[in-house]
Amino acid sequence: MTQPEVVRAEAFRAEVFRADGIGKSYPGVRANDDVSFAVLQGEIHALLGENGAGKSTLVKMIYGLVRPDQGQMALNGQPHHPTDPREARASGVAMVFQHFSLFDALTVAENIALGMEHPPPRRELAARITTVSHEFGLPLNPSRRIATLSAGERQRVEIIRCLLQNPRLLIMDEPTSVLTPQEAELLFATLRKLADQGTAILYISHKLEEIRAHCDRATILRGGKVVDSCNPRAHSARELAAMMVGGEMRLIDRTGRQAGDVLLQVNDLSLPVPTGEGTALKNVSLSLRAGEILGIGGVAGNGQEELLAALSGEMRSAAAAVTLDGKPLGAASPEQRRKAGLLTAPEDRLGHAAVPDFSLTENTLLTAGTRKELVRNGLIDHKAAKSYAEQVIKDFDVRTPGPGTAARALSGGNLQKFVIGREVLQTPRVLVVNQPTWGVDAGAAAAVRQALLDLARAGAGVIVISQDLDELLELSDRFCALNEGRLSAPRPTEGLTLDEIGLMLGGAHGMEVASI
Amino acid sequence: MIDPISVFLLLLAAATPILFAALGELVVERAGVLNLGVEGMMITGALAGFAAAHATGNPFIGFAVAALAGASVAMLFAILTQFLLANQVASGLALTLFGLGLAALFGKPLEGIKAPPMPIGPLRINWIVWLGLLMVPLIWWFLNRSRAGLILRGVGENHDAADALGYNVRRVRIAAIAFGGAMAGIGGAFISISIVLQWTEGMTAGAGWIALAIVVFSNWTALGVLAGAWLFGGVTVLQLRLQAAGVSVPVQLLSMAPYLATIIVLVLISARQKFSHRAGGAAPGSLGQNFHVLR
Structure with a gap:
């Protein structure tokens, strides 16, 4: 169900990605069951759910790492059934992973080249990395080795790797778990800029406050099924958590403590x-x-x-x-x-x-x-x-x-x-x-x-x-x-x-x- | 008493078996696989190459067959480690024992036969020595400049990330293992066809182990492998010359010298790395770890 208080006028936005009745089973587990949702052009769309709710499996299917058992996916109106990540990248899907998918001993440029289908020659690529990274306010030195970078800088590498491919749909799997608050703010400023340029962003996180502050819509998964969708700004973090777990969250009780010796x-x-x-x-x-x-x-x-x-x-x-x-x-x-x-x-x-x-x-x-x-x-x-x-x-x-x-x-x-x-x-x-x-x-x-x-x-x-x-x-x-x-x-x-x-x-x- | 040019030519020849084996193992390890079966693949190549050279009278066919034989036994290792996910260290040791035993068994009828003569290449240097020297820049270029080499390094550095980006970790590693086997095979055949000029049981005499040490010594670079192979070759030639000159040092000590030199340098380099920033030096991140496909 869509809430009436959606901030932006959705009617005028094109659908970038749509899933219809997606299902995926592993031995003993139904990871996704009849999942349907759509991501619109220029929106930051949150995917919310507890561990094991099926978020990761779902995005892995969009990125071609896992194949669905049932259902249809469409990207820009075309059927989207990638058999591997390279095919998904070729059709305009990019993904930033929960655990960095970077190679410590390689340079920034080499890491980015590995994430592209047809990387330009070395010098040209280095120049493009410098240009694009400055354009987005995420400066990067292409010849630095990953091992020498901070967590925030590493994430920049992942993001620039995605941006160089001009993705239509950018998937981010819990990107802020290792960032300082300042680094996270910087990330959201970049995401907003990308969204305003027309990229659709699918954003996964546990951090409800973050989602409330920055996401336009949220689809909530529980037990592999879509249980709700809403405008996260119109709900409190408690209400969102309740939707995720399917019941009221107990409030943390801080009372009754006394400092002793x-x-x-x-x-x-x-x-x-x-x-x-x-x-x-x-x-x-x-x-x-x-x-x-x-x-x-x-x-x-x-x-x-x-x-x-x-x-x-x-x-x-x-x-x-x-x-x-x-x-x-x-x-x-x-x-x-x-x-x-x-x-x-x-x-x-x-x-x-x-x-x-x-x-x-x-x-x-x-x-x-x-x-x-x-x-x-x-x-x-x-x-x-x-x-x-x-x-x-x-x-x-x-x-x-x-x-x-x-x-x-x-x-x-x-x-x-x-x-x-x-x-x-x-x-x-x-x-x-x-x-x-x-x-x-x-x-x-x-x-x-x-x-x-x-x-x-x-x-x-x-x-x-x-x-x-x-x-x-x-x-x-x-x-x-x-x-x-x-x-x-x-x-x-x-x-x-x-x-x-x-x-x-x-x-x-x-x-x-x-x-x- | 010692002519520097002839010593250098001898050094080149003495270093060649190790150079081939270590360059092959370098590529294997950069793909994240630790194959301790180099000795077994070398001895297999030594026998198969010698047998083929003797049967056809053409040493070059011998080297080609040696490469095939080395790659074939390497495939046993590939099946064990890449499909059955067996432990790489144990599988590599088994491969060495298997190769040594197999070669001893099938080599019996060939003992005492002389190898066919090898045509001499430019500058009185053996064609295979030239090929080995050519492989150094080729492998450097492959690893550091080519797209395929970048993917191979990515697979060796972080196989989970490579998989997530859509690269076929298993296929890359199998190809690297096959290449390593072929190189070890050629290195082994060089011992039987071009150095000793006959087949003897156990003739690789630990060269495979030295090759493995040299890959660590080289800090996983092609140029470092060349330096290591030359160090070992140089000390080998030197001790032979000293033996011939009748120096009053026990022969056993002199024969031990090349191995000792390799160990000492290895210890020195490891000690230096221990105090540098990154433990384990430039070792590929996924070295020796099996990759479990979770799809």
Whole structure:
């Protein structure tokens, strides 16, 4: 159903893309079922839905990476059934991927040439990259290697790669998940400019505020089906989320917390670059009180993983550099720290927080063995481990057949709930989490955040390291930024604006606003 | 006592088997495949090339057959790793053992036979040596300037991205593996047809392993491969000359020298890379990883 309050006069706009009754099944899953929608010329059209709602499958079909089982697609009125991405590109579809599809060791120009069907000779291509990138206010040096670029610059490469082909339809799959707020603004200015020139843009994101601010229309998918379509500007983020999950979203409850005594203290912690790659930590100090949530923001690769490792015990420091309840823990092993009540949940769910081929029961043993007494006299108490795994699954609504399932078989959101739940139910004194809701859909993210708040209400201290600023603002009492291994002084979250945070992050890598 | 020109000519000849094998492996690794079966493909080429040269009396036919034989055994590796998604390291080791055993078995009747004479090329240098030298700029140009080479590097650097852009990762890799096998085959045949002039069991004597080391040593560049092959060839010739001159160093130590030199340089280069910005040097990003097609 189309809402009446559509901003632009749709009647005068040509249809660039139309899908009619698209269906696609994988063994055991109906990824898309009777999906029909249209994208008009010059509009930014949002595709909304939870993880597993079928958004990615749908755009992969448009881009020729996956073939539909049923239904028709049309591009500019012509039947559109690409057998591979090259055919889709030739007919005017371009796509920017969720995970960068760039080649680190190659130059900007080489990356762009790989994304084009008939690239011009090297010099000519380099000249065109320079011209087009300046024209759109996204300056790029064609001879730089990708490995030396920031996340925002990498995205420019992907976008310029698309623009050089003059696409009719540009698909963007969660493009802002790795960008600073300034970089995201720059991206939207560019997209708006493109749309005004007549390109149709299909935009996928979890970030509802972003969609409300910048998209003209939204099509909402749930369980592989189109459940609604609307003008996102006419709805609140809560209403949009409710359409996505098919029910009311629980409001996050921040009440009932009291700051108590200082639990965790980090004193002037400096650590060298770990083996090979990484960021050195420089004079990091922080203190965390009982009942408090401290948010740490920053662009990826500025020391987040190292800070977590220094707190978890994977990286050791001087004993006095990390203290819990006044007891020095800096030189303690992870197991000793767990015993003392300092628990952590790293960013990388599969491979760091959980062993992919272990069952959920076995994965609980890895961190909960001591605190939950699942190991006695060096022997595993399988019964206790299984019942603890079952408790985590039940309390945190982990959707899985049972505790015997391998960790790798869980979807990202479900595994995240399991990892957080495994730590939270051990009643830690202090819990440190890195990217607790990365790639997790709205419903599961809300559950994880509520669990962290509940934990703080019960008197624990929580540190949330995240790149999602909305999340940090929602959860944390105080906010500090991690930049090149240095931690800024904390500031109360209340009254902090996104602009101020952006400056704290220092992530503006020579940014320019698109000149229109 | 040592004439520099003749030493250089000997160096060129001693470096040629490794040059071919390492250039082939360079292309394979740039496509993201680690084929440790170079030794097995070389020995297969050495035997097949020698047999064909002996049967036809034409060494050039021998080299052509060696290339085919090398590519054929490489296809076994391709089937294992690209279709059955077997582990590349294990499959490569198996290929080496398989090639050595197979060649020993079928080579028995050929032992003690002399190779047919090879026509001498320009400047008294063997035609195959010329071909090897020509391959260096050709492969450099292919990798760095041609569209096909760019796609091959893309596949080796990030196979998921290459797939998402619509390139057929498996097809590119199979072609690269076949090319690597053919080059290793020619390199092996050069040992039997042009250097030793007969067939002996196990005659490649670790040249395939040296070729693998040289690809790392070269930082995955064609010119670096040439430098590495010449280093190994140079030390080989030098130690032979020293042996002939009767230097009072145990023969075993001298014979060991080329291998030792390669290892030392490799360690030095790895140590330097460890402290440079990018761990693993210029190694292709997807090297040694199998690509799972998810369509």
